[in-house]
Every structure is written in C-alpha cells, then in structure tokens.
Amino acid sequence: xxxxxxxxxxxxxxxxxxxxxxxxxxxxxxxxxxxxxxxxxxxxxxxxxxxxxxxxxxxxxxxxxxxxxxxxxxxxxxxxxxxxxxxxxxxxxxxxxxxxxxxxxxxxxxxxxxxxxxxxxxxxxxxxxxxxxxxxxxxxxxxxxxxxxxxxxxxxxxxxxxxxxxxxxxxxxxxxxxxxxxxxxxxxxxxxxxxxxxxxxxxxxxxxxxxxxxxxxxxxxxxxxxxxxxxxxxxxxxxxxxxxxxxxxxxxxxxxxxxxxxxxxxxxxxxxxxxxxxxxxxxxxxxxxxxxxxxxxxxxxxxxxxxxxxxxxxxxxxxxxxxxxxxxxxxxxxxxxxxxxxxxxxxxxxxxxxxxxxxxxxxxxxxxxxxxxxxxxxxxxxxxxxxxxxxxxxxxxxxxxxxxxxxxxxxxxxxxxxxxxxxxxxxxxxxxxxxxxxxxxxxxxxxxxxxxxxxxxxxxxxxxxxxxxxxxxxxxxxxxxxxxxx
Amino acid sequence: xxxxxxxxxxxxxxxxxxxxxxxxxxxxxxxxxxxxxxxxxxxxxxxxxxxxxxxxxxxxxxxxxxxxxxxxxxxxxxxxxxxxxxxxxxxxxxxxxxxxxxxxxxxxxxxxxxxxxxxxxxxxxxxxxxxxxxxxxxxxxxxxxxxxxxxxxxxxxxxxxxxxxxxxxxxxxxxxxxxxxxxxxxxxxxxxxxxxxxxxxxxxxxxxxxxxxxxxxxxxxxxxxxxxxxxxxxxxxxxxxxxxxxxxxxxxxxxxx
Numbered sequence: 001x002x003x004x005x006x007x008x009x010x011x012x013x014x015x016x017x018x019x020x021x022x023x024x025x026x027x028x029x030x031x032x033x034x035x036x037x038x039x040x041x042x043x044x045x046x047x048x049x050x051x052x053x054x055x056x057x058x059x060x061x062x063x064x065x066x067x068x069x070x071x072x073x074x075x076x077x078x079x080x081x082x083x084x085x086x087x088x089x090x091x092x093x094x095x096x097x098x099x100x101x102x103x104x105x106x107x108x109x110x111x112x113x114x115x116x117x118x119x120x121x122x123x124x125x126x127x128x129x130x131x132x133x134x135x136x137x138x139x140x141x142x143x144x145x146x147x148x149x150x151x152x153x154x155x156x157x158x159x160x161x162x163x164x165x166x167x168x169x170x171x172x173x174x175x176x177x178x179x180x181x182x183x184x185x186x187x188x189x190x191x192x193x194x195x196x197x198x199x200x201x202x203x204x205x206x207x208x209x210x211x212x213x214x215x216x217x218x219x220x221x222x223x224x225x226x227x228x229x230x231x232x233x234x235x236x237x238x239x240x241x242x243x244x245x246x247x248x249x250x251x252x253x254x255x256x257x258x259x260x261x262x263x264x265x266x267x268x269x270x271x272x273x274x275x276x277x278x279x280x281x282x283x284x285x286x287x288x289x290x291x292x293x294x295x296x297x298x299x300x301x302x303x304x305x306x307x308x309x310x311x312x313x314x315x316x317x318x319x320x321x322x323x324x325x326x327x328x329x330x331x332x333x334x335x336x337x338x339x340x341x342x343x344x345x346x347x348x349x350x351x352x353x354x355x356x357x358x359x360x361x362x363x364x365x366x367x368x369x370x371x372x373x374x375x376x377x378x379x380x381x382x383x384x385x386x387x388x389x390x391x392x393x394x395x396x397x398x399x400x401x402x403x404x405x406x407x408x409x410x411x412x413x414x415x416x417x418x419x420x421x422x423x424x425x426x427x428x429x430x431x432x433x434x435x436x437x438x439x440x441x442x443x444x445x446x447x448x449x450x451x452x453x454x455x456x457x458x459x460x461x462x463x464x465x466x467x468x469x470x471x472x473x474x475x476x477x478x479x480x481x482x483x484x485x486x
Numbered sequence: 487x488x489x490x491x492x493x494x495x496x497x498x499x500x501x502x503x504x505x506x507x508x509x510x511x512x513x514x515x516x517x518x519x520x521x522x523x524x525x526x527x528x529x530x531x532x533x534x535x536x537x538x539x540x541x542x543x544x545x546x547x548x549x550x551x552x553x554x555x556x557x558x559x560x561x562x563x564x565x566x567x568x569x570x571x572x573x574x575x576x577x578x579x580x581x582x583x584x585x586x587x588x589x590x591x592x593x594x595x596x597x598x599x600x601x602x603x604x605x606x607x608x609x610x611x612x613x614x615x616x617x618x619x620x621x622x623x624x625x626x627x628x629x630x631x632x633x634x635x636x637x638x639x640x641x642x643x644x645x646x647x648x649x650x651x652x653x654x655x656x657x658x659x660x661x662x663x664x665x666x667x668x669x670x671x672x673x674x675x676x677x678x679x680x681x682x683x684x685x686x687x688x689x690x691x692x693x694x695x696x697x698x699x700x701x702x703x704x705x706x707x708x709x710x711x712x713x714x715x716x717x718x719x720x721x722x723x724x725x726x727x728x729x730x731x732x733x734x735x736x737x738x739x740x741x742x743x
Binding site: 429432433434435437438439440441442443444445446448452453455456457458459 | 534535536537557558559561562563567568570573574576577578579583584585587588591592595627644648
C-alpha cells in the first residue's frame with residue numbers, strides 16, 4: 001500500500017504561546033564571567049561571607065574544567081561552542097528600595113506577565129492549594145501563601161531570602177547532594193546562581209498545598225541559573241511543582257539550574273516539572289539550552305523521592321533527575337515524558353543509585369520524537385554491594401512521528417550485589433499513517449488522532465502529576481505537536 | 487445515494503481502476519467480488535478517502551455531493567463508514583474512549599449534543615446486546631491483543647454505534663472461522679435497514695450465504711465485468727473467476743444498476 005509520509009510531516013508546525021517579552025526596566029550586570037562578576041552578584045544579594053567563598057571555590061573549579069574539557073561531551077546532543085563571556089549573569093526587574101516586600105510592591109507589569117502566563121499571583125485569584133514562588137530572570141519576584149505555610153513551620157521562600165534568614169540550613173545542605181565539583185554546569189551554577197526556591201518541611205508535617213515555582217526568562221542574552229533546595233524532615237511530605245517559559249528569541253539562551261532534594265526518615269518528596277522553555281523556531285533557530293542537574297538523596301530509612309517530568313520545550317535538554325537511595329527501604333521513582341519536535345534535542349533520563357538495603361526504584365520513560373527531533377533516554381541503575389535486596393524496574397518507550405526524527409536508548413546497569421533484581425523493558429513504536437487514517441475514517445481530525453495516541457502513550461506518566469497539571473500537560477503536548485501531522 | 491461514474495485511479499503510476507460505474511441506493515446491499523488484485527480494496531479505500539491513490543478520471547457523488555472533494559473525516563461525519571480489512575491496533579487508547587470521541591465528532595457535525603460518558607455507556611450497552619459483544623472489549627485499547635475475529639466484530643460494533651448511512655465492508659469475512667463468520671454476518675444482518683446502504687467487498691461467496699445481497703458485481707482488472715443478482719455469486723463460486731476473465735472481453739465494462 002502506498003501512502004504519502006507528508007501527512008505526518010505537516011504536524012511539525014507549532015505555535016509557542018508564551019513567547020512574548022515583558023517591557024520592563026532591568027537592573028543587570030554587564031555580560032561576562034569573572035571573580036568580579038561573582039562578587040558583584042553576591043554583594044547585590046547582601047550574602048554572608050560563606051556564600052561568597054563557596055561561589056568563588058565553585059568558580060575556580062569551573063575554570064579548571066573550562067580550561068580542559070569544558071562541557072560534558074558524552075551526551076547525544078550537538079550545539080556550537082557557548083561563549084560564557086557573552087552571557088549576562090544577573091538581570092533583575094528594577095524595584096524601589098531593595099526588592100518587593102509584598103505583592104503590593106511588585107511592579108504591576110510583572111503581575112500582568114504572570115497573569116498572561118496563566119499564573120495569577122494574587123492569592124485570592126490563585127488556584128486553591130498551590131503556593132507559588134515566581135522567579136523572573138535572576139530573582140524571585142513574589143512568593144505566595146508564605147504566612148499560612150509559616151504557621152505549620154514550613155519555610156517556602158526564595159533562595160536569596162533563605163541565605164539571609166536561614167543560613168544554618170543553607171550551609172548544612174547546599175551542595176550536599178550536588179557538590180559544585182559534580183559537573184561542568186553544576187560548577188557554573190554554583191558560582192553564579194542568582195535565585196530559586198527554598199523549601200523546608202519540618203518533622204511530621206504534611207504540606208497542605210502544592211508548592212510551586214514558576215520560572216520565566218525574559219531579558220535578552222541572559223542566562224538563568226537558579227537553585228532549588230528542598231529539605232523534608234522525618235515523617236514529612238511535600239509535593240512540589242515547577243513550570244517554565246521564555247520569550248521567542250533568535251539567540252540561544254542558557255538555563256543551567258541545580259535542584260537538590262533531601263528526604264529524611266519516612267519523608268516523601270514528590271517533584272514534578274512541566275518544562276516549556278522556548279524550543280526555537282521550525283528551522284531550529286533560537287531556543288533555550290536546558291542543562292540541568294537534579295538529584296535527590298533519600299537519606300533516611302523508608303524515605304521516598306519521586307520525580308515526574310514533562311519536557312516539551314527547550315532547544316536542547318540535558319537533564320537526569322536522579323535518586324541516591326541511601327536509607328534502607330528507601331524508594332526512588334522517575335516518570336518522564338520528553339517530546340522533541342522540529343530540531344529539538346533531548347538527552348534525558350535518570351540515575352538510580354542503590355546503597356541501602358531493600359531499596360527500590362522505578363523508571364518509566366516515554367520519549368516522543370517528531371519532525372527532525374532527536375530524543376535520547378539515558379539511564380543508569382547502579383546497585384552497590386551494600387544494597388542487599390535492591391530492586392529496579394525500568395520501562396522505556398519511544399514513539400516516533402514521521403521518518404526524520406530519531407529515538408535512542410542508552411541504559412547502563414551496574415550491579416554489584418547478587419541479591420538484586422533489575423528489569424528493563426523497552427519498546428519503539430511509530431504513529432503510522434494507518435492509525436491516523438483509522439481515526440479519520442471514524443470522523444476524528446488528525447489533531448484529535450495524534451492527541452489521543454500521544455496522550456494514551458503518556459498516560460502512565462500523567463497519572464503521577466497533580467490533577468490540574470496533568471490536564472495542563474495534556475494540553476501542552478497537544479500544542480507542541482500542532483501541525484506535526486497534517 | 488452513491489453514484490460512481492467512470493472512475494479511474496492509479497497507485498504508484500499503475501492504473502488499478504479503469505472505469506468503474508456503480509450506483510447504490512439506500513436500503514440496498516451490494517456485493518463486490520473479484521480475484522486478488524482486481525481493485526476491490528482500492529475502490530473501498532478511495533471511497534473512504536485514503537491517501538496514496540491518484541484519481542485520474544471520473545467522479546463519485548454521495549448524496550448529491552462530490553465525495554472525492556471531501557476530507558476523510560468529513561466523509562465519515564457525513565455517514566460513510568469503512569470496516570477495515572486489517573483494523574489497526576492503537577496502544578493506550580481505550581476502545582470506549584475512542585468510540586465516544588468518534589460518535590461525538592459525528593454528532594457534533596450533525597448539530598446534535600455530544601454524549602457524556604453515562605449516556606454513551608447506555609448506547610454502548612444496547613449495541614453490545616444487539617451484537618452479543620463482550621463488554622470487557624470496551625476497556626481494552628483499540629484492537630490491541632484482539633483476535634482476528636474480535637477485530638472484525640469490533641468493526642461491526644463500531645458500525646452499530648456510529649450508525650452510518652453508507653457502510654463499506656472491506657473483506658470483513660477474511661480470516662474468520664465459520665463461527666466467527668456467522669457472528670459477523672448476524673451482526674451485519676441486524677444492521678440492515680431501509681435507510682442504510684451496505685457495500686460488501688469480498689473474495690469469497692461464503693459470506694453471501696449469510697448476508698444475502700441485492701446485487702452482485704464482479705470486478706476484474708479494474709472494471710466491473712459482470713453484474714447481477716445474488717445468484718451470480720453462486721455461479722462464480724462454481725465456475726471460478728477464470729470463467730469471467732475469459733468471457734470478460736465481450737461484456738461492456740461497467741454495467742450500471
């Protein structure tokens with residue numbers, strides 16, 4: 001049967017709805033990276049000495065990496081060399097006297113921006129049950145529901161505030177999961193990070209609402225380097241969600257974040273990401289380089305860390321949310337949907353490092369490739385000698401739309417304890433013209449067909465997202481694939 | 487309802503249909519028979535709007551409209567249904583969800599309210615009873631892991647739910663054992679209606695013992711070489727297609743009924 005493959009091709013025609021620019025006066029440092037830049041950032045934030053020291057150490061380490069191999073080369077992604085001297089490392093919307101104290105002080109233009117993005121920051125308009133920290137370029141502009149959370153002893157604030165108000169916690173945990181020596185981008189982030197979110201859930205507290213950070217890159221030529229640190233004390237529970245968007249620009253912009261999670265005995269952290277950075281245009285021009293290090297440590301017994309990510313944006317994604325399963329009986333989970341369309345590239349997956357006894361991990365990865373997109377799953381399951389009775393289950397599925405895209409799978413297994421059980425399953429399938437025609441013959445449009453197939457494919461992962469965001473993620477996939485079959 | 491006039495079509499440059507004429511009225515059942523490669527499935531696919539065929543001549547009118555100018559989904563919404571010879575599997579999409587979306591797309595097109603899950607379930611239950619279908623099939627992904635017989639019955643079941651005006655059944659009998667064939671045939675017979683036309687595309691006569699057609703057409707080498715009543719199928723069964731191919735030459739191509 002002869003069929004024309006161009007039906008599937010035409011769906012690669014997306015619109016990015018979040019690509020507007022906010023006209024706002026910014027307080028920015030000149031582009032370029034040096035010890036002076038770092039001192040300047042640290043001074044702007046009134047940081048204590050230990051913080052500056054840490055940054056400078058990270059910077060010096062980064063310099064040695066930059067002088068030798070620079071960026072890690074092992075990932076299945078391709079991009080021209082990045083000129084780190086051309087990046088602006090700090091850009092903040094201008095405010096009167098030292099930053100907004102409450103929402104009334106926030107520039108209305110910023111509030112409008114978040115409203116336009118569907119993230120109202122005024123508490124009465126907000127989705128009930130979600131507290132939001134809004135990060136705009138290099139700084140946090142607002143954090144909602146802080147008082148209500150404070151009554152329970154929960155700290156939810158910007159990273160900058162945490163450094164000033166809870167230095168002992170920051171000192172204790174910063175870099176304890178992702179040291180600045182971890183990798184090139186982690187070192188860079190440690191040197192220049194400007195803001196991010198900080199959460200601390202005290203012993204025995206179940207956080208009553210979703211905590212959420214919404215990242216927005218706005219200024220041109222600016223890199224966003226944020227840092228998130230979540231600490232869940234014994235027996236606590238928290239569900240955290242992050243979302244992100246950026247304007248459409250022809251130049252690539254770097255986003256190099258670090259996220260560290262620490263779960264003590266019997267604590268659970270659920271971390272969900274809906275990543276929708278600007279992916280670049282149809283020819284692959286522009287878009288965000290999303291080079292992110294995310295790792296959680298299940299420090300305590302019976303602790304649990306669960307990562308769920310829906311990655312639809314960015315020109316390039318390099319990201320491996322991982323779990324160090326140190327406490328006995330601790331559990332690590334990774335649920336991922338990664339979509340690459342047009343010329344997007346993704347090399348994403350996870351590392352599950354089993355150290356404690358009877359530790360368990362689950363990996364479910366769903367990769368969708370369309371257009372010329374290249375999608376790689378890279379995952380490591382490492383079972384150390386001490387991890388008696390450890391178990392892992394990995395499932396890794398790829399879905400292809402059209403015949404110019406690619407799906408790749410790089411699973412690594414390292415098992416040093418003979419009592420461990422490790423399972424790996426993988427499939428690759430293609431949305432065929434046959435399937436599309438079947439839908440159309442039943443009265444459904446091509447968009448409906450692709451949407452239903454893709455959502456069916458991702459169901460296992462969407463199930464893990466908080467309700468409102470699952471709906472959001474479904475819609476997002478629909479938009480991202482708009483026009484890729486036609 | 488359906489009027490095919492001097493239809494010519496090519497696939498990859500090869501002429502497969504060489505002037506088909508066919509008129510189907512509401513309430514009628516037409517059987518289109520013919521040897522492998524005669525163009526039967528091509529005709530069915532062109533009527534449903536599948537890509538990859540080049541219509542080089544002729545026209546197809548459906549309820550007074552130019553069928554060939556309509557998108558496949560529009561044809562479906564206007565009441566054209568194709569039961570596939572090889573129904574595809576769709577992982578992750580439940581039969582129930584799929585069929586409700588399809589029914590609602592059609593209802594919406596006709597200006598009817600969309601059915602919610604509860605109302606839809608009522609419709610499904612009723613049709614399941616009619617076709618003696620197993621309800622567990624509804625919660626499984628579309629055609630995934632279905633046996634050959636289950637897939638074909640599922641096609642007929644979809645037809646029952648979507649209530650088309652013109653149903654084209656492409657080799658719905660192929661690959662079925664005798665029990666499954668009987669069940670599928672019973673289903674088709676229950677869906678016979680004065681309002682509905684059915685075109686059965688088949689290689690063998692055996693389906694026609696259960697679903698008795700009003701007209702039989704024999705397709706050979708892209709033309710209808712003989713048309714007649716139900717007895718033509720029996721004659722064909724006895725004498726084989728070679729009989730017609732030999733005698734094809736003197737018959738005027740495309741007898742219209």
